[in-house]
Structures are given as structure tokens and as C-alpha cells.
Amino acid sequence: MSLAVVGSIAFDAVKTPFGERERMLGGSAVHFSLASSFFADVHVFGPVGEDFGNEEYAILQNRSVNTDGIERVEGGKTFFWRGHYEYDLNMAHTDDTQLNVFGDFEPKLNDSARDADVLFLANIQPDLQRAVREQCPDAKFVALDSMNLWIDIAKDSLLQTIQGVDAVFMNDAEIRMLTGQSNLVKAARELLQLGPRLVIAKQGEYGAALFTEHGFFALPAYPLEDVIDPTGAGDSFAGGFLGYVTQHLDEGGELDDDAFRRAMTYGSTMASFNVENFGTERVRDLTGEEIAERFAGFKAITQFEEVAVSYR
């Protein structure tokens, strides 16, 4: 089984209180691909410019990500984002965005994308997400991410796109904004009414929450003393989540709440590694052993036992 992702491939310039990088590989599809590559056969789709070179391809290919779907635009420049984080890291400030080749992006999938069993529509214009989704009618599980920009300027399209997916990954503030519901539980239930089986509320340093038809599950973020660069954490989360879902489907596993709880934990695991260094620097060199150890770490920080109590 294979997993396809459509989204941005970028050069990022990032400054945090702990250092900076002037130009490094980034973008939602890149962070997603690397994180999911530990679990599944991943195909990445998105446009790049002529400035996208062997070094960048190598980072993806070293993790066995299939890069045939990267569309290299002659004479074009790769999407560029410059941002910085303040001392508290919870809020990214965008200093510059150059869409470049991403401005004219019209996703045309190849056969390996159309045959993907699991599909991730990273945070791009919702019309494009829907166009991609329609090119993959046989996908067994489709998820999307989005952001406040699309809620502001393309809300109806986003709501329509949500109707056609199995899972929605969004920040909790965005879920509230999209539904106009201040209570997150109500807001998530409203999105579930539109059709998805799952709503995943990303909560940054507080972790993530999963809403299903009858269920709820929440997992804290891993307690890290050194968070270096949060860029890409959300896409790494989605990568760990959907990577596990793909492997689980491949093994004939059922997509029940138990499976989705494990997917949440793999998502949180990959996000926790992502923030430990700039850009892709931590995740691209990870080992399965490290992932397994941190998964166990999540169990260790969340489990508790009941004992008899007498109530007065």
C-alpha cells in the first residue's frame, strides 16, 4: 500500500531564539513525507523551481520517499518562506512569502498518486485539494490540513472539501474559527456532521485531541526541555499519523478507535522529534529505535491506575 501527499515543497529561512537557518528544505509535503517514510511507502507531489537541486532530492530519497511526483518548473523558483519565532515559540511570524512556482500550481497526479491508498492533502487552497481528491476516487483514507487564510477567503470551498475526506487536521483555534463555535467539543462535532470520520485538533505545546463519532482521545505533547524550531510540527504529526494508518491498513488491520489512538501517538512522536532541531534536521536522521522509545515514553507519561476510593 502507498501513501501520497500533495502540498508545498519549499525553502525556508527561519530564526528562533536558539539559532537560524538562511535557506533550508521545508514545506508541508516535505515534513509530512519524511515523518511518514518510517512507516509507509510515500510519494510526494508538488512543484519546485530550477533552484531545487540534488541536495534537496537526496534528503527525501535517503528516506526512500518517491520523488517522481515533484514537478520541476523550468525557469521557475521554489516556494520561499521566511519567518521567525519569539522567545515563547508558540506563534510563528511570517516575514516574507514568495509563492513562485507554487502560485500557478495545478496538481496533475501520475498513476502512482491516483493509485495511492492513503492520501494527504496538505495545507493548500481548498479548490486544489478537492481537485486532487477527485483524481483519487479509490483512496481508502483521505485527510486534509488547512489554515486560517482559507477560512478567511475560501470558507465555503473548504467546507465542501471537508465533506469529501475521512479526517481533518486543524489547529483548535482554526476549528473554532471555521465553525464559529467557541466550545471545541461542539465545534469538532459540527465538523464530523459534514462527513469526516475524524477531526484531529492540533494544540501545539498542549498536544492534540481526536474526535470520532462516539469517541474522544487526547494526548499531551512530549515534555521537551529544548524546543528549537516548531516549523513543520503539524505536518510531521500528520505524517506519523497517516504513515501508521497506511501500515495498519496494509496489514489488514481495522481502522477503529484503538488504531486511531495509536496513530495519534505516532503523530505526536514524529512532531516531538521535528521540533528538536531546525527544519528536517532531526527527522531525516531518525531511527526506528528512537521512534519506538518515544512511543513508549508517551505511554509512560499518560497512564494511570484506578484504586478503590471511599467517597464521603
Place this chain on the structure above:
Amino acid sequence: MSLAVVGSIAFDAVKTPFGERERMLGGSAVHFSLASSFFADVHVFGPVGEDFGNEEYAILQNRSVNTDGIERVEGGKTFFWRGHYEYDLNMAHTDDTQLNVFGDFEPKLNDSARDADVLFLANIQPDLQRAVREQCPDAKFVALDSMNLWIDIAKDSLLQTIQGVDAVFMNDAEIRMLTGQSNLVKAARELLQLGPRLVIAKQGEYGAALFTEHGFFALPAYPLEDVIDPTGAGDSFAGGFLGYVTQHLDEGGELDDDAFRRAMTYGSTMASFNVENFGTERVRDLTGEEIAERFAGFKAITQFEEVAVSYR
């Protein structure tokens, strides 16, 4: 074994998007007492004015809270707080504070307080907290709560008071503010260095996190569709936590990380009930059965199982 709390006893006027109350029983010591009363023998200490009547005493006494330590000041008026919450409920806005009898409060404990095995120093001036703590040298477990005001105007005193307690309950933003550390893990570890065994970071709608010498535990807030009034949630949390600690000590239990994780869960349980109605209206009528059911609910929304995964 008994549990004593020193803190404010108040009349609150609260307005939320879901209704309002012009004058209801409130205050940190009241919320704490009611929540802890389900687990332990509780003695409440604090000043009230002549306007504090039988109806208010009855709310506490119906839950078997010992009110002998309530000091009724002749000619005085009870502490009064007026506040409101906006649509998102995460931020309380104070519209009026009348300290009244609380302005001249000098806690003089009676024998039953001095003999208390567990002591909670609710959010009052840190010099007063220290004075109370020194009157109870034999207490087996002492905890305090505090707030941004004291960090602003009495930081050194607060840090000194923290050195003499076993547990610190504070909002995560306040823990960061007090230590000047933006990373919560580092900030909490810094407070542990001062002497306490536990630092509990209250995180509002995101739940709470527990830091111990070698451990970490986090629990989400219970997913509620209807949060009516968050006033007193933090004190109800501390009440459930320390109420359980008192009962556990009484049974000869050891205060290890397992016990504190259960205490966190009872704390979260009581906080989740507290916000379901105005002021004390939900907690004062609770049953042990409801508490046990919600404790089990917390287990249901946080547990997950590991399975074998192959990493690529």
C-alpha cells in the same frame, strides 16, 4: 486525618455568555473545601463579614466541611468579586474587587488547623501563606496556589514560601513568569530545585501537567460541550487532588508518582464538574457515584495500547 485550607471566602458576581449570578458563594477556600470534602475531613479558614449568613454556612456544612475556622468580623463585609467571561471563557475579566474583611486578614489558626495533616494555602499574599505554614510545622503535606499579582509585587516572598511547601499549583503562564523560563519543562524543574516535590501546571481547557523529581504526567481536561462558569476550577482541582492525597495518607498509602497521578485525575474530575454550572452549584450536589464515573471517563479518553510496528 484532616485537611485544612486557608484562603478567601467570597461573594461573587459572575456573568458568562450562558447566564449570570448577582451574588453567590465563592472564593478559593470555598471551592477547595467543597471539592475536597468528598475525600477527606476538611476544615476551612478565612474571614467573612456580617453579611455571611446561615445560607452560606449551610452550603459548606451540608458537605460536612468544618466551619469553626471561619472568622466572622463584626461590622465587616465579606470579600466581593465581580467578573465576566467572554465567549471563549478562557480569560476572566475582573470588573470589581472589594477586599473588605479580607484586607486586614491575619490568619490565626485554631488547634484543628495546626493539627491538620494536609494543608492548602490558597491564593493569598505569600507572606500570609508563609505565616500559616509556620503555624503548622507538623503537616505531612503542604501545597500552595498563587497568581500573577504576587509574582509582580511579592516575587521574593513567593519564592521563599515555595521553599517551604511540598507542592505548587500554578497556571503554566505563571510558572513561566515566575521563573523567566519560556520552556515550561525547564521552568517547572527550576521550581522543583527550590524544594517542592511537585509542581502542578494548570492549563485550563488543556488540562494539567505534573512535574516530579524524575517524572512527568499530563492529563487533558474532560471534553465538555457545556462549560458554564470556569470560576473556581483551579481551586476545585486542588481540592480533588489534596482530598485524595489526604485519604491516601490516612490509609497508610505511600505518596509516590502513582498516587500523585491518581490525585491529578481526581483534581481534574472535580474541576470538570465545577465548570458545569455557576459557582458551587454543581459540586455541592455531586455524588460519589458521579465522581467515580468521571474518573473512569478520564481513563477512557487517555489510554492506548502498543502494537508491533515495522520501521522502514
